[in-house]
Amino acid sequence: MKLSFKNIEKEFSDLRVIADFSRDISDGELVALVGPSGCGKSTLLHMAAGLETPTRGQVLVDGAPVRGPHPERTLMFQENALYPWLTLAQNVALALEFQGVAKAAALKQAAFWLEKVQLRGFEQYFPHQVSGGMRQRAALARAFISHPKALLLDEPFGALDALTRMTLQDVLRQLIREAGPTVLLVTHDVDEALFLADRILVFSARPATVLKEFNLAHHEKTHDLSEFAAMRREILGLLGIHAEADAAAAQPEEIAA
Secondary structure, X not given: OOEEEEEEEEEEOOEEEEEEEEEEEOOOOEEEEEOOOOOOHHHHHHHHHOOOOOOEEEEEEOOEEOOOOOOOEEEEOOOOOOOOOOOHHHHHHHHHHOOOOOHHHHHHHHHHHHXXXXXXXXXXXXXXXXXXXXXXXXXXXXXXXXXXXXXXXXXXXXXXXXXXXXXXXXXHHHHHHHHOOEEEEEOOEHHHHHHXXXXXXXXXXXXEOEEEEEXXXXXXXOOOOHHHHHHHHHHHHHOOOOOOHHHHHHOOOEOOO
């Protein structure tokens, strides 16, 4: 699925959030959006999901204007939004039941996807009985169970500790490799963007414009991002974060929320 943003501008009352944004996100590509809080990154994500409309410009899906939400475009938030009165399997299955799939068939698929995110044996647990990382694994399973053509991720691991976040990044990357959706990722974690993205768009403070675009599509990546140290420093510099080179290479940097 190709996502296209054509001359997007967005205003909330007298607040201009996005000045002028035009980009194409190719089928199967993962593009990360980084920038200061409040610069309109999540607003662009919501436009792609059909939950928000631009003040000016158009969002297109395979050449057709976005006119509202659609199951082919799945939005995943930082908060897992699992229903506390449902088991993990029931929460994951719900995504299919909303589309008219019979409950038994949906639960069978839910078990399959929970195993894919390494939650086999936890199908009958309730959200309060498992860790935050496990809840987010279940949210990933729910996001993928309907086989979306576009996956819209709004800081999906922002509430997790660093080690759990890295583990979930590995799980997400494997799921993306297997399923092949187009992915738009909003993150405050520069290392997460470097590890996951084919392209990174760095935004200015509002009204947002793209300061620079970084292409990483032809790089094989691991969590050792030393190859990207210079790029990392440049991105942090664009965001106004001037860390010492050694410190920058040693630990993840996040943009202050």
